[in-house]
Amino acid sequence: MLDGLTCGAPLSVAQFSELKERAVREAFKWNVSDGGVDTLLDFPLLLTRALWRMLSERAVLLAREAEAAEQELLERPVLRSLLGVPLALQRALGRTRSAPGLRYSRFDFHPTQSGEFVITEGNLDAAGGWNEAGGVTSLFAEHYPDAEPVGDPAGALAAALARRIGPHGVVGIMHLTHYVDDHQVARALAHAFRKAGLDSVHFDPSQLRNAGARAAALIGDDVRPLDAIFRFFPADWSCRLVASGRWFESAARPGTLWSNPLATILTQSKRFPLVWGRLATPLPTWSRLLPETRDPLLVRRNGWVLKPAFGHEGFDVAVPEAMERRRLDRLWRRARLAPWAWAAQRNFGPLALATPSGFRYPCIGVYVVDGQPAGAYARLAERPLIDENALGAAVLVQS
């Protein structure tokens, strides 16, 4: 059992039902159910203030070290080429450095059987969970008078953007508009931006254009210049856009602030640890918290978890305890054939937590916005793999 981490008492059926309805309306959490099953748990995770302080301090250090490593990697193309970043994007990174950046990240902490917390990666390029960590968490907090949210990442991002681009600035929220799970995030962020006095525009990555020194969004027939872009679109996908050359050109405009800048893809790579030994940048927090990582050609399968260099939502992550042998074999075969696109990570022995729904494997995502801790939300899974089947849970700190 871990010190400082417990579960709150579950809400009654009526309370939870009302909370979900409010989550849909007030927090833009439209997918409160999937396949007829709730996507949220009916209880929050409760952290002691000491545990929150520890996790948030670590997250801030991780973000700081990653940014320093990213700057060094931008200067070292040979090391960069080992990260599995698509070639076209690698070439574009030099040009897009001219665009200023405002960084946010989310680090997912997993409790281990040895009583520690580890991370398995950094979500430094594009991270979700904004609706859950903000509006949904606030709704849960109303039912637990002895606990409170640890922050609102969307509000923190909006405030940081307003500081950088000034009031009434225009923020383009780039996302796959036709995918409503992504659009609900865009709507929640637009709501937060509006509260901070910012204007926002929803647009698909294919609508990115430029207007003089600024990047812009093609909206109808108008090219609308943008003061900032919130990119909810993984950088590694940009190479697959039909006009990627033109896209990178727009992304290099110096008059638009990017959150996140494209260079965050370098530390997002699961292969990032493979170049640590050759970096001058010290990475003590990463070294302490991330399980050992190796090239998949250099390990035997037992005791290792296989991950795509740029996977999303746990897709194609090979965890022996969480999948059938045939699928595991297929993933390892793919990794042996194209090792540059994969990383092997030592299995760290995750700890299952006793919850009102039975034993669940938790991970606590801690947001860092512009160098400051900004909030948290958790996901809990029945298997030792956090993927799209994991359920969301609010994170509250005990006051």
Added chain:
Amino acid sequence: MSYRSVQDIWVGKGDRWSAWVRRPLFAALDIEEIEQDRDGHYPVDEASIEAVHAWAAGVKTALVLDLPGSKALKLGLALATRGYRPVLMINASSEAREVINMRRVLALLVEGARYTQAFTNPPEAPPVFLLDSRRGMASSPEEGGFDNRWTIFRSDMPSCSVLKDRGISRVVIVQSAASPLGDLEAVAVAYLRGGLDVQVGDWATRTLRPFELPPRAWLRRFLRALVRPGPARLDDGTYGYRVERRTSHG
């Protein structure tokens, strides 16, 4: 009538199908604007209703209306008077300059909520799932438009076991096309393999035929890879290459 009450009626508090009702369109409801546009005249010819109703005769049947949005809603509401429970499955958002015009659909959501008797059938009433066959209408939407195309995923629909547990043994897909769209076809395959009787009702000819398994998956994947236009979500909800879309019909 507020947007909240419209949503409440369509979702149905405590209704056994409410967990499947998709929510994004309700967030786009501007009641005042819709009221101004209201023409209040949404006829569906009786013969069509009777034809679809007849396809469901004999055994407890779930209907899936994959027709152009407003047509699906009108027919769904009309079928509610024959004992069905309309379940909105349209997972699209709506904004200015949208690729798929949702205006009529939004108006029908408000109009439908006025027919409260459409949502008061007993809990065991069979569902009529309302889709919009325009969801993948253009493989390359007009530049600058708000891309609100969408895809139905297998996890969006009730599973085979849920349907069977609720006494449903047949699923009838009502559509105007020769065969179901790729995403709905995946759902139909799952239902067929799960032991449900899956039928396809042709809206234009008013004929019913059994759903047949499509060509092998590896061949379709190969063909899809040849025409992939860019990244999006895969059929199973994960990130990857754009899912196959066919041109509009109906």
